[in-house]
Amino acid sequence: MGMTLDAGRNAVVRVAVATLWASPETTRAVDAPALADRTDIPAWISAMNRDQQVGECVLSQLLLGERVLVEEVRADGWARVVAVEQPAAKLDPRGYPGWLPTAQLSPAPRETPPAQPLVVDATTTSLHADPAGELVLDGVILGTRLLPAGPARDGWRPVHAPGHRQPLWTPDGHLVPVSTRPPTADEVLAMASRLRDVVYIWGGVSAYGVDCSGLVHLAWRRFGVRLPRDADDQADATTPLLLGAERPGDLYFFARPGRPIHHIGIVTAAPDSPDRRRMLHACYTQRRVIEEPLSADRAATLVGAHRV
Template identity: 70%
Template sequence: MHVEPLTGHRAVVRVAVATLWTSPDAVRPVDAPALGPHADTAAWIAGMDADQQVGDCVLSQLLLGEQVLVTEERTGWARVVAVEQAAAPLDPRGYPGWLPTDQLAPVPDDEPTGPPLVVDTTVTALRATPHGPVRVPGVVLGTRLLPAGPAVDGWRPVHVPGQPAPHWLPEHHVVPLPDRPPAAGEVLGVADRLRDVRYVWGGLSPAGIDCSGLVHLAWRRFGVRLPRDAGAQAAATAPVELGTERVGDLYFFARPGRGVHHVGIVTAPPGEAGRRMLHACYRHRRVVEEQLPPDRTATLIGAHRI
């Protein structure tokens, strides 16, 4: 697809949701819908059984317009660093992994600039014209888009990576990216909209998400870039004394002698009934809000604040 090699340069994701893989060899037959220039994340997740949804071949996901640094190319694949998803223990530049090359576009020399918009609906689609045919389906909450002009009759034109002409989406599906830190309740409100979403290891979309992905995406909606994994999120946030946590803080969990393995968002002040959180739960295989059961409380190592 690309005339010039991408290695050593930045590129941009041109599909709604691109899955970051451990290696090209790790891809399974069931993963076919997530590959190629028209990746369909919802169909991919719907086609997997519960065990396949927690396979170790997926690292993370990247959203439309997200930039990467390409470090290597192999036939049909690019090894990249996802520079907008901090992962210091793995690479100080960002999260490393592999993407299909045809899900990337070169960063243009005349890259558009301006105040960004952010998708504030769970899922939307970009169209060739207002009310016209869909060109990019499955664009998800938290995706940043650059406006290509003022709204027209309730439709907003936006720039799309790899496309010369603007695409359109309903004006009310996007909002200006805030220029202030969000209130904790605002972030929790976004995360709560993902309640009952399936648990998918490495997922970062309303089609499927994991525990740190839920935290990352909820804050990303407001322009706050938290690290991608739970351990790195713990290292990047400020501890508070247990018993003083507030709604919107984060609970972190680890087993004795091991690193952080889970994170959830505090949904109520601690009380006699115990603690509550919203989290993408491996056991329930979905996003739930619940009181911490005893075995979860036994691995609670602290609360942190952003």
């Protein structure tokens, strides 16, 4: 595993997708593929039943190379961390707190190579030892940032990957430079629409499974915009609009009377009347990402439209 992790120091995720847990003790037998030294998120999701897909033991997910602040390292192979790239103001001003297996982390490099980062634009990709060579890391997902390790060769690009001394190779067409301008609403909506029919997973932030706020976080993250992780924090971090002024790419927020915001969706059509609104969202009841008109219940709990 290389160098050891130290409390008070930064670390980076060394697996394609790491799951952030409420505590080590809340994990279940079905979670084994997500707890492994080399995670298999598709196998984990396919093994879960409907109830397990919404277990509140899962808080969020982190992508390859994502930074965390290590708070505590336990002898049983767990680290208490703060996911500093996922704002969660109500939980911790530094980021999203939770637990990760230590084997899924590497100490953060002391210096970052001076290179323009790349971002994965394919829904999923894989990293190889050589161009078209041995598979080293599968399931690297949309929105993952990677630093180039040299020029492309034969359609493959070498990149630095946490936990690997030598550069790994990925198809060059799966990468794009990180944008230096804010994305348009249409670009973000098109990105989120690529995740239609992805399974609903409580806490999910990947192309294999997302929850409602995870879909929003991931869509903007692909363009380098760091939105908070949870829906209520996303509401606080965005600009309210008059209902009726929303346009595709804006956000709808939902809450029951006297309760905090519990759901979020991405506006997909300008409303042509107050009762004709549409959105793309990770739907808890249907357990997948869908685009649909607001149901009567959704319309009754709509508390606002916001713009990023």
